[in-house]
Amino acid sequence: MLPTGGGGGGWGGQEPRLWDRARRRSPLLLLLLFLLHTVRGQESSSFSSPPYGKDGGYHGVPGPGLNVYMSEGEVRRLIGLDAELYYVRNDIINYYALSFNLMVPSEINSLHFTWHAKSKIEYKLGFQVDNPLAMDTSQTNISGQGEIPRSLSELEQEVKSPTSSDKNSSKINFDPVNVAPTTSTRVFYISVGVCCAVIFLVAIILAVLHLHSMKRVELDDSISDSGSSQGLSQPSTQTTQYLRADTPNNATPVTSSSGYPTLRIEKNDLKSVTLMEAKAKVKDIAICRERVTLKDVLQEGTFGRIFHGILIDEKDPNKEKQVFVKTVKEHASEVQVTMMLTESCKLRGLHHRNLLPIGHVCIEEGEKPMVLLPYMNWGNLKLFLRQCKLVEANNPQAISQQDLVHMAIQIACGMSYLSRREVIHKDLAARNCVIDDTLQVKITDNALSRDLFPMDYHCLGDNENRPVRWMALESLVNNEFSSASDVWAFGVTLWELMTLGQTPYVDIDPFEMAAYLKDGYRIAQPINCPDELFAVMACCWALDPEERPKFQQLVQCLTEFHAALGAYV
Template sequence: MRCWLLLVVIMATLRQVEPSLDLYVDSQDVKQLLGVSSQLWYVHNGTVNKYALGYVVVVPPQVNSLTFCWQALHGKTMPYSLDVHIGNHEALSKPVYNISDRGLVPTRPAAWTLRLACTGKLTTQVDVTITLQVPMNTSLADITTLAILRKKICLRDSEVEAGGVSVEMVEARHSTTVVYITLACLALFLVVVVVLAIVNHINSNKTTGRRTGSSQRSTSGNQSSVAVRQDVPNNQRGNIDIGGIGKTSHSSLSEMRRSPQPTNTTTATTTTTTGSPEPQYTDPRQSDISAKLTGLSVSRDCVQLLEVDQEGTFGRVYHALYHSTDQPHPVTVTVKTVTDASSEVQRSVVVSEGLMLAGLSHEHLLAVLGAVVAPPESPPCIIFPASSQGNLKRFLQGCHTLVTREVVSVGVQVLQALAFLHSRLLLHKDVATRNCVVDEGLQVRLTDCALARDLYPADYHCLGDNENRPIKWLALESLAHKVFTPASDVWSWGVLLWEVMTLGQQPYAEIDPFEMSAVLRQGVRLAQPINCPDELFKAMTFCWTTAPRERPTVEELIIYLTNFQQHLDRYV
């Protein structure tokens, strides 16, 4: 009995002296990085937040230092080891921090700072990994490794230090460089003028020959006609004609004549050359939330949260039960919400984005069943019908094999949802597999984009404007000028189809987000996936045409893919 009591006393004593840690980023620094006033906890009372550690925080160009707060709890100090690794030494100088590489975590709240100074040589994002090793239990030999991830944005020639070179020498070198650049530009201009003159002379001599042979070439068989155009991916533009099917249904996308589309999303009314006003498309996120909540607001008691399906730094997606007054029994639903520590801004964004499709009814759009928004200080809950297979991107990444017929079916279903939105003069602006759900029989529905930035942080990037955007899904005009039209939704749909064909791979994975705009202007596009039919890939590339007016409309794509599907069913 005495031995048992002694063992209990020893265990209690060990629990009292067990090391514990707090590690977090203060709300003021989080607001500077993410635009929200909320503490970002990595370790709280000794509990590690693996979701926060997995979230890559982007550090804007104007932020050159990171501050972390920490404390060893219960008055018990603990040793630590700190290491900082950067992915590009040419763009980012060696990090400097104001604590030693090894030491003891203080027993009182304290802060330490890491300085990240760009060299000014490159414009890029640099991966920064901050590794902190601490013992999180009674055994000092059992070490816990905390890896904090950052992406530092560096700009070329931004606050570059002279590094021992005098100001006079720098100015002299700059003046000499300007002279050489001016002479080089003048020489290059003269060469271009000469080349253009030669090309114009050759083309004028060949024009007659081309015209006389055009009728013979047009009847030379079923080969696709290819015309070189600079505004088409890979400088290739051809008729997509599948074995001569559907001639009366626009089987060739290049033969479809599209009506002009608007070039902006403002509320002003524009007029076409024919005098008829162009339709003005709006962003459903910017509509009146209070009007959408009419008839959707339900009591918090109607929702019973079950297990967590997805979790990010601030957002959560639950499996839940919904006790509706219209149903005698509770139904299984999906609920999007945020944590108790979320800020007012985060809660507002979840409501506005979660209700963007509220009031719309279509078989390929995910409906909104209800919303819990009271009391205002509590996390809001947006209620959706449950889907048997969950998120489409996660479904694709689960090693599920799709045949071409299934890929086409998914693409057509999303197009039908977009056609419905565009008929209501609404734009989605974030068409991607992460914003779709899937049910049995590969039935797909397009959803809102609430929590997408938090749940899929690798799909969104900030280019220094403190706005996370789906950079690698955006059309060139949307990326460069923030212009959105139905044609930009078509571009994103083309990337979605590529995702489906590659089973959820990351588009443009090898390209830096900062370089996307320049790369797209150069004509670079996604490569043809393995086992992707040429006809299907050509449909994708048409969606990525530089000029918005040259892209097919949603209706034209539906017709083309429907004909392609019929062709597959006939011969496969």
Template sequence: MGEKFFLFSFLLCLPLAKAGLNFFISQQESFRVLGLVAELAYVRDGSINDVAQHFVVPVPSHIQELCFVWVNADSKAVKYSIFTKDNSMQSVNHVSLNISNQGVVPREPQIFCLLLPCTTILPSKLEVSMKINFTSFNNVTVLNVVMKKDCSSEFRNAEQDVLSKVIPAEDSSFMLYVAVGVAFGILVVSLAAASCFLCPKHNLCHQQPPRTIVPSGTALYSPVQATCNEDLGAATLCVSDPAAHQIVVEDKTSFRLQRNNIHIGSTLLEGTFGSIFHATLQIPCQPLKDVIVKTVKHNAAEMQVRLMMEEGTRFQDLVHQNIYPLIGIVDGDGCRPLLVYPSVTYGNLKRWLLYCRGSLDGSLPHPLCTQDLVTIALHVLRGVQYLHQQNIIHRDLATRNCVIDDQFHVKLTDMALSRDFFPNDYHCLGDNENRPIKWMAMESLTRREFSTSSDIWSFGVVLWEVTTLAQQPYVEIDPFEVGRVLRDGYRLTQPINCPDELYAIMAYCWASSKSDRPTAPQLYRELHQFHHQLNEYI
């Protein structure tokens, strides 16, 4: 502890950077992971801190990701390439980043995270190294960050040892009572851990089951024990106790698919409680079809399952070119439910924009210009306009809830599992609910009012995200302060290289009064006219 205190004391004495590259773990993240109120700086004003580079960051077992902040304040562009390695002795690296492995260090402060999940194929003592090469005018600077995480099952082993010593072999009834008690205790601990994860910044919320009552219909989990098809490639999609949940959704028989029609392939995105897989759908007398499958993991509590199904089936009856359709649902039979969607080439819009940001050196086959960005925004807005025509309020408009195909057509998606896949975009303010604070309108934050006007506010943030290639909004503002600064008139600043006319459209969405904001059709006319003007200059 003395060495750790010396390290952070030394880092706190470093002068603040005035220019150059800066790479650090913020004070807030340091407190979350290490319990220390200090900033861990690896690079200050272009100079590497050797003390920090040799410090092994101990990551607690319940922490699923470690987040860093970086910014290049120098006039010279700095390219980066990141390589991660773990000690799992597997050919596939099981840690991942939520940014591209190579690109350009941003000019404004940006947060990115290294995902550190504990899985059964990883060693109990997980050691991860992250090597970053910074290149500027052929000068290469190498930075190493080392982390250790305890992924052992010591709690379970200790529990078994205690039972074997305390319980007499012949007293089977006593053994049964204790086993039931231990199982109940584990369930309580698991639910508590799950609720804490949903609020990674502040351990103040304990997520409650949604208050929405879903219309009665077909149970997704049958209380009758069933045999599941385990031949699903790399994924095992069954629960140990199918009678533990009774999740019910409206019965849409046309959406029901058989589990043996789905063949799970590679993992596309993984969170703590959920996963997205590439898969194939084989229906008799129909051609094989590539699909995307959303599902929950074994450690998902009833709350996560219920939330995924309620949010994932909101758009199941909608048909529009800019709405991502739900092909079908696989449920019942004692296994985890599956949400099946059509395959899209580029996938999640936010992740694709982050990739494009890392390819600003010209290596992207289709370089993005202002016309492309406005086209993306128009596609999103068409989806919003259609939802409002159907009297549906999205409530979570963001690039993370959009997908893009190989024709650069953007489709608006539901928000199922978004909290799990993008935990840094959601915060709870001690009010038992994890919300996209920095995308929400003032009245939604303060009075829980949601309307077509609050969706328009969120679309303004989406337009800002698209223009900045998925930068985090209000990155410098604590979530607890967002409501206050919005009331004081603070808004997102105009992005670099963003035309004044386009920023004026964003600001139009962020009017304090709902009545002063445009409707979706009005906003579409303004944005479409601006897009037409851009084309006239070519």
């Protein structure tokens, strides 16, 4: 199956190798490999358009929503397992399934696949049989080309042996030396196939464990013991091609005072605010609900939703602008509604090019409140990064290291402004940033984040969900927050950028995070991350808050690094 509608170049140099592998393993997988090519093409083409859609946060790149799989009944009929076998699921290709040698019993004369797509995808169908002695050219119940159905449909592939006179007893034998199939060779290849499958499953398990394990990295004693006057990192013994030997902590600070001139320690104990009090705080920015039109659902949680909406101008009904609309479902509790309104006001009244504060609210009686924010058409930064990771193999130039560093500079600029205004964010992370098609990044509040990103928050027995993996040690142990704890979270956010949205400390139990950090361990250096950039992250994770860099120093350091990257390239 070849794509007819865009992005066929996504395979790059891998296409011949995948074709050869399919030929060696099973002619029956050619159909699925054709589908793989279609999904690749769709991903490549969709990346060039603004990535917002119905399945994610402020959202990343949309996909056609393609699913191709064998139903539970079909898998049971073939290999006796009660499970579905997905080859493509929500545009994500299952390479393990494609590599699996599917042994078809001799009494089976047809295979049944279930497929559908949420949006239009055209296909062309073709087959190739490596061993004509084992199987004739396949027949299907669909035409050679057309459009993938939008609803669940069954694709039937006929499996017929040329040596069998009875269509109901067709046989498949895969013989690499082109010998006519016999009972003994069939039993032999079935046995070999079962052994290979067991070995392959063990390999998959080992690979998953390897990918999800983080090597524990102990910070260098010179970093943890150094004072703020010693800078972000010690001069490297190797020749650096990015940063100067003099460090950002020795750079000219914004103010003449030393230490943290705007350091404020706050307890993370949200006061018990009633819904009436929360509404009163935003009454001056309330607008009529009739001016807001809800369009697509960008992200949905247990009780919260984020819509792509349209706001009609109050004076000129012909003028309108796009907005994000945060709201709650009908079954949301009063506490959840109050928390959404309260957390939405975190950045209210602040004006900076890298901040996205609340714009308006709708708090009419009898209706669930709505929170409106300016629209950023590439949506949530975390979802955008993860979508970039999905298409990275197809389009490695989609997002460059220089672009990622530029994003980090913008986040640091926004946080530097908050620090000067003595505002503590407490939940800085990629999930609480948004991005547009010019790669401009803005920091948002954390309203609804606990509901929309539940895997990033954990309760440590105090009945409060907190972003444990992003929190500084003093915040975990003493519940204290300051500009220095925001610097710690910035270091983790920088790590998220360089890993394209991976979850930090994924193999560490949240209840063990405090002990893990006290022992001096930190998340490992990302692959392809320069040592100089990782040194910046490591300095953000100093145990002593006073030893961590200030945001203005981080801005200067990253700006110099960004300029050096441009000169180096």
